[in-house]
Amino acid sequence: MGHKPSNAAGLPKSKLYIPQLAPFQQMRWRLVLFVLLFVFVTLGVIELITLPRMQTQAEEQIFKQLDSVAKLKQDQITIWFNNSQASLNLLLTEPFIEKLAQVLSTSSPSSEQQEALNKVFRNALASAWVGEQPLFTNLFAYTPNGYILLSADPMQTGKNIRRYAYYRPSIENSAQKPYYPLGSATLSMVLTKQVYTPDHGVVGIVAAQLNMEFLSSFMVQRSGLGDTGETYLVSRESNYLLTPSRAEGSPLTQACHSIGVDTALAGENGAKSYADCHTTPVLGVYRWLPSLNAALLAEISQAEAFKEVSAAQSMNLGAALVIALVAIVMGMFFAAGFTRPIQTLTMVATRIAQGDLEHRVPVQSNDELGILAITFNSMAEQLKQMLQELEQRVAARTMDLQQALEQREQTLADLQASLSVREQLSATIRMLSSPILPVGKHMLVVPLIGVLDPERAGLITHEILHRIEVDHPHTLIIDVTGVPLIDNQIAMTLVETAQATRLLGVQPVLVGIRPDIAQTMVSLGVDLSILDTQADLQTAIVRYEKV
């Protein structure tokens, strides 16, 4: 059998089974996971709440801004409109109206009359200025038939304007709309006022050609709207732009459709995020301007509008991620603070389990783990002492046992000696107790003395037979006077011996049977017929001496 390795204590090293932990079982990763989950859930909730709010707040802000811009422009347009209307009304005051009516109702007025009134128109035109621009580009008057009789611009006199868009509304006294005159790519708009006399009714119409440059200048003004923000007007007529748009490739005469434009042209004001006519996502405020038969739009691209808030959101998210990372790292350090001492403890315990009792756990912290380390160390120390004590005791016991063993061995030796003496004695007795004496010439006498155990009996038989062979007696006399007890076994042995003797041609004779033995043998039913029994030895000798 092989020699088992042993440790310092002399005890055999046991195979220690320490299970390998999968990462998800390890405490340190569980702690990290916990921190991770906690951090992410918390931050996630915070982000879910704050980010959309930031978005909506930014949106609201932009809409407010756009709305105020739209309102501003609308007011500008209204003021300009009212101003123009007021200027026209101002022109048509007595006594001018009278003169006008007179000329208009005449079938063929004189050129002087006409020229005089034309001059008034020209003066009015020259005086109606706002800032750097004239309010009107022309003032003229036409008959109910549409024939221009008077005009500040002589080019227009003589024309018939029945087919023009403003004619019908001027006759019906309904609202005017902007229109594109034939042959011109620029928008026109005319404010008209009927010239009325109590006698003749409507004798003619005075028209003021509005300077549409104002409109463009209002709308094109883009301060405060950033890089992509703009305001523009879209006409209900074919959804054409009335004022230019910033966007590349947006001609005035191209239908512009978007949620903002179409809703406003349907008469509804509002603010929404939608895709503009060029499919750019914008935040837009839209208003319906009935006086111009157009929609007013104030838009800014969503990309620009949300640029700041996007940056803020990104920063927010970035900060959250950084915090998450820091938390994870901290979590890992914190976890390590737990798991490392535990691992050290495990390692030391393993060593100790393997038998190395000198190892101790370093006490590194002033907390529960430190206490555990201290306790563990004291336990190890205890173990060591206990073991030492045990060893000592064992040694002592062993020594005792050794002594006892030696004693025993001594006793054994003594016993052994006495046993051999005894055996010797027994052999001597045996020898002494079973002599085979030749008597006469042809007789052997065997006086048996003592207990007859089968072994002795065997020996005797063997000796007897050997002597018979040597001495050739006629008779063998067995004297059992000295045998205290004869049991069945002995009786049988005697019988067997007698039979053997007989076979060898020797007459076996049994003498010395005591009365108690005779009783026992009879009760046993022993058949000793083979043997000749005599009362005693003398008798037997005498009897068979002569044979």
Added chain:
Amino acid sequence: MQSPLDTRLHQARFLRLALVLVFCCLANACGTVTPAAQAPTLTPLALQLAWMPTAEYAPFYVAQQQGYYKAEQIDMTFLPRGEQPATELVAAGKAQFGIASADRILLARDAGQPLVAIATLYQRCPIVYISLAERNITKPQDLIGKIVEVDTSGTTGIVYRAFLKSQEIKPEQVTMRVQPDVTNDALRLVNGEVDVIDGFFNAQPLQVTQMGKQTNLIFVSDYGIDIYPNTIFTTESMIKEHPDQVTQFLRATLKGIDAAIANPEAAAESVIAVDKTQNLGVEQQTMQLALPMFKPTGSVVGMMTDENWRLTYQMLVDQQMLKNPIAVNTAYDLSFLKVIYGT
């Protein structure tokens, strides 16, 4: 090395797959055959044009290319300008629809051709008297003593006479030259051969500008003369026997006009798609200028007025061009427009 059993298995699998594929192909082929057989047939209709492909006809090309005619179950064909006027060809049955000016319709009716106008492309008359800017010919009276080249063959001739009459200019006060050919009039103006030419304001002036000269225009429509230059007409029998086809055709055409107005640049491109010899830039400009004619402020596309027809008729009567008096309202029918607009 495959065992015989494996080989058999593979063969069986392959055979199954092949069968499935063949079956699929057959089913597919059958599938594609049947729908065609079940598709409703398109009505073949033809429109006789009166001029070469130009922005004026862009609505038709747009409608064709956008599939508006197909959506109305019409297989539309545009017949190019022929030797004979469109009115003759349609009356002869070569096409169901045609383009002609309002005066031509009236004259055709006078000649016994039962033609009826159902809508118009231009709602204003684009005829102008064009002169080089430096000549300062800005008012009708400025024509007196000038050489004016007039295309007397058609509407422009009628317009010229009516114009002079309305402005109280006697014909002899103006040196009128009959237009020898239709292509070089702008050239003759720039050369100085003539002082004034007539034409459409969105056509010849562009040619002159291309030659580097500025123009002055006198619009006849500014002076009360407004003939529809390009009405869409059909025959009385079409209206009687196939009014639904007329409505469908007109609906698709009006849709085409609206689409052309919504995107004039694409409309110009649709003309180039039909005739690559045309110049995209010119067509775009022509289209831009035509917009107020296709849809004047306050009107809807295709619309005609009784007043305009009446005035046109009056012009013909004044110039004694009609043999017999005509009931004007038989020459045009606004009912199809009304049906489409739901008025």
